[in-house]
Amino acid sequence: MRRAGHRSGPRTRRRLARLIAGALALLAGCAARPDPDPAPDPARPHHTAQGFRNTTAVGAIDTPLSRLLRWRWEALRDGLPPPPRAATPVVAPDLDGLRANAGGLEQPAVTWIGHATTLVQADGLDVLTDPVFSDRASPVPFAGPRRAQPPGVALAELPPVDVVLISHNHYDHLDRASVVALDGRSKGRTLFLVPLGLRDWMQAQGIRHVVELDWWETHRVGAVTFQLVPVQHWSARSLGDRNRTLWGGWVARGPDLHWYFSGDSGYSSYFGETRARGGPVDLALLAIGAYEPRWFMQAQHMDPAEAVQAHHDLGAGRSIAIHWGTFALTDEPLDQPPRDLARARHAAGLADDAFATLRIGETRRLPARGARQSAP
Template sequence: MNLRIILLALLISGCSASAKVERAHTNAPFDGERFHNYDPQPERSAWDVWKWRFSSNKKEWPEWIESTPQKIPYERVDGLSATFINHSTFLIQTDGLNILTDPFFSYRASPFTWAGPKRVRDAGVRMEDLPPVDIILISHNHYEHMDKPALEKLHRLFPDAAVYTGLGNVPDVLETGFKNVTEMDWWEEAEFKGLKITFVPARHFSARTLRDRNMTLWGGFVLTGRSGNIYFAGDTAKGSHDKMLADKFGGFELAVIPIGAYEPRWFMQYSHVNPEEAVRIHQEINSKFSIGSHFGTIQLTDEGIDEPIEGLIKAKEAAGLKEAEFIVPEFGATYIVK
C-alpha cells in the first residue's frame, strides 16, 4: 500500500472539529468553523483519493541524490538575495535582515518518523550553517511547510526570531518554543525593523490531522522594504488573488512561485499550479525576476522529479520569457537580485 496516499487520504477526507479560530470578522472567507478560498473548488472525498491511487501514473523518483550542502556567502545583505535550501525553504536576505521561509529540514513530511513522503536529497544548506535568522515565515500548516521538529531546532539556534503565520497556527508554533509569534489574516500587515510584512491570499487548504481541515488559514507573504516588493507564494493554485496582488502592489522585484506537485491535474488543479500556470502568475503579478519552488525534494504527486524543470522551460518559451526571467534554482545556490 502506498503510504503517501494513505496520509493524503487522512488529510483530504478528514471530518471537521471545533473551530480553532474565533473571530467576528476575517478578510478570508470564514464560516465560523472553516476557512475557504476566494475561488470555489470542489471538496475532495476519500473516493477521489482512491480514484487517484488506482488510476495513478506515478513516475519513479530516485531513491537518493547525493549532494553537497553549500554555504551562505553573506551574513547580511543590504540589497536583495535569495538562497534556495529545498522545497519551499528559502533564505531571503534584504535590508540587512535574514528571512527564512517554510523551513523544512526533516527526513519525512509526515506526523510519523517511519512513514510518509521522504526526502530524496539533503537540504542545500545545513541548518547550523544559516546566518542569524531574524524572521521565519510559515505559509500554512502542511508538514513540509510547518516542520515542527525543524522549528524546535531553529528555536535553539535562533530563539529571538520573529515568526509570522496565518490565523489559527500560533498554538502549533508556540509548541516549538518560539515566543514572538504573530498570526495574520489575509491582507493584514505587520512591521519588523522597517520591513513591512503582508499576509496575502493563496488558493490552497490546510490540515495536519484527521479533524482540522481548513480550520487554520493558509496564504503567502509580501515583504516590502528598501529593495521593493518581494512575493513568497507558499503553496497555491492559480486564482483570482493573482490579479489582486498585481492591483495592490503594482509589481515585484522578486517572486518565489511553486512549480511542482501538480499531477494529476483533475485532482491537483485546485491546490497546486503547474509550470505553465506559474509562468502566468509571474506575468500577471508583474514580477521582474521569479524563482521556482516546491520541487525536487519530496515526492508528493505523480510527476517525475525533472518534469517541473522541463515544464518550466517549455512554458517560458511558449510565453516568450527570457531565460533569466524565471529560473529553476540550484539547491544551495544564492542569487543576487539587486
C-alpha cells in the same frame, strides 16, 4: 489487457495497504487538534463558522477520502511517479558568502534550500520561508514523502535567522522539528509570522515569539513590511481540523527588495489582486511542482504554465521556481517541473533568467532597488 506498470498479487496488495496507511497518516497525523477556531468575522468573506475558505470560484477545497484513494490507487496501478531522468541539481552552499551577506548588507540574495524552503537576505534581515529540514514531510518518521537529497544548507549552518514565514500548516511546509530547532537556536529571538489560527499551535510547541495575520494584514520588522496575501489553497494537520487555520502567500517590501513567496497555491485571480493592491514585485518565489494529475491537483497546485501566468500577474521583475525536486508528492517525476517550465517560458516569450530554476544550495544575488532606479 493489463495496463503498463500494472502489478498483481500479494506484493501489490501489501504495497496498496502501506500506501493507504501512509495516506491516512498524512491526513490524520499524530498532531493534537488545535485550540478552538478563531471567531469568524462576517465582514471578511474568507471567514466561516468553522474556519476559512477561498473566495475564488473553488471555495473551500474539500477532498473526499474516496478521491484521495482513487488517485493513490491509479498511481500505484500505473507505476507513478516514474523515476527522474536526472537527479535534482545540487551545489555546495557558499557558507562564507551567506555569513558575510547576513541581512543582505552586501546585496539582496536568495538561496534555495529545497522544496519551499528558501533563505532571503535583504534590507537588514535574514528571512526563512517554510523551513523543512527533516528527512520526511510527514507526521510520522516511518511513512510519508522522503527527501531526495539533504537540505542545501544545514539548519546549523544558517546565519542567524531574523524572521520565519509560514504559509500554511501542511507537513511539507510546517515541520515541527525544524521550527522548534530554529526557535531554540536563536533562544527565542527569531520571529515567526504565521496565518490566523497557527499561533496557538506554535505556542504549544514552546515557541512564543509569534505574530499571526489575516489576509492583507501587515507587520513591520525593521525596514521591511510583511503582508499575508491570499492564495487558493487549504489547511489541515489531522482528520478533524480541515481549513480551521488560514493559509496564504507573503509579500515583503523593503527599501532594497520587494519580494513575493507563494507557499502552495492553485492558480487564481489572487495574484493579480495582490499586484493591484501593492504594486509589482522585484522577485517572486513561485511553486511549480506537485501538479499531476490535474483532475486532483489543479485547484490546489499550479503547473508551470500557470506559474508563468502568475509571474505576469504579479508583475514580477524575475521569478525563481520552488516546490519541486525535493519530495515526490504527486504523479510527475521530480525532474519534470523544470522541463515543463522551460516550455511554458518559451511559449510566453520569457528569457531564461526571467523565471529561473536554482540548484539546491545555490545563492542568486539580486540588484537592489536603489541601484536599479539609479542606473542610466
